[in-house]
Structure formats: structure tokens, C-alpha cells
Amino acid sequence: MYGFKLRPHHSLCIRFFRGEGYSDEFVKEMSRIIEKLESENPYVTLTVGCDEICKACPNNIGGKCKDFDKVERIDNNCLAELDLSGGELIKWQALKQLAYKSIIKENKIKSVCKNCVWQYLCN
């Protein structure tokens, strides 16, 4: 079964999204994707690499994030806290709840999302 590609750490970013982002196009696309996830609750495939959200991001250079090392570290921190692996399929609402319970509620954003420039928005 194929799921909607989603970077693990984007399950956190989505929770804190307030209409700010890398460009107007990115914000529009992020809003559209969140609406789709919430209304359809699809299976997502956890992807340590560019996903559906990255497609509209100006930092996506030829299919690779320009902050590749940093975001890969954040993805892997996130997977470790969620006790999940890259490539796993999970329903969006289950992932969202797990991310909330294991990371957000436990105040682990600072350590999981180390060096993210948007951290001030994610409290």
C-alpha cells in the first residue's frame, strides 16, 4: 500500500503551523496539505527525504533539502521518540496523536528539533 509521503518531523511542524513559512506558495501548499490530511486521514509513509510538503519549498533544490543534514537529524530524532522507522505506513491521525503524546506533551521539541530556526513559534 502506498501512503502520502511525509517527513516524520513534519508531523510536529503541522501542529504548530500558523500560516508562516518559507514563501507564499509554500504557505498555501502547506495549508492545502493540512486540510487534506485532516479531512481524509490518509495513510502516510514516513520518509526521511523530501516529501509532499517539501515539493513547494524554496529550500528544495532538485529534490534535496538545502539543510539536508539538519533536517535528517531532526527526522531521525523524531522517529526515535516515536519508536517508528523510515518507510513505515501509519494513518495520519495516529501519527499526529503519537507525536503529541511522545514529543510535544513531553516538552521534547527543543531537543528533537535542535537548531531549527522556527523553534520560537513552536511552544
Ligand code: SF4
Ligand atoms: S521547531 Fe522547527 S522542526 Fe520542530 S516543529 Fe517547529 S518548525 Fe517544525
Ligand code: SF4
Ligand atoms: S526546509 Fe527542507 S525539509 Fe523543510 S520543507 Fe523545506 S525542503 Fe522540506
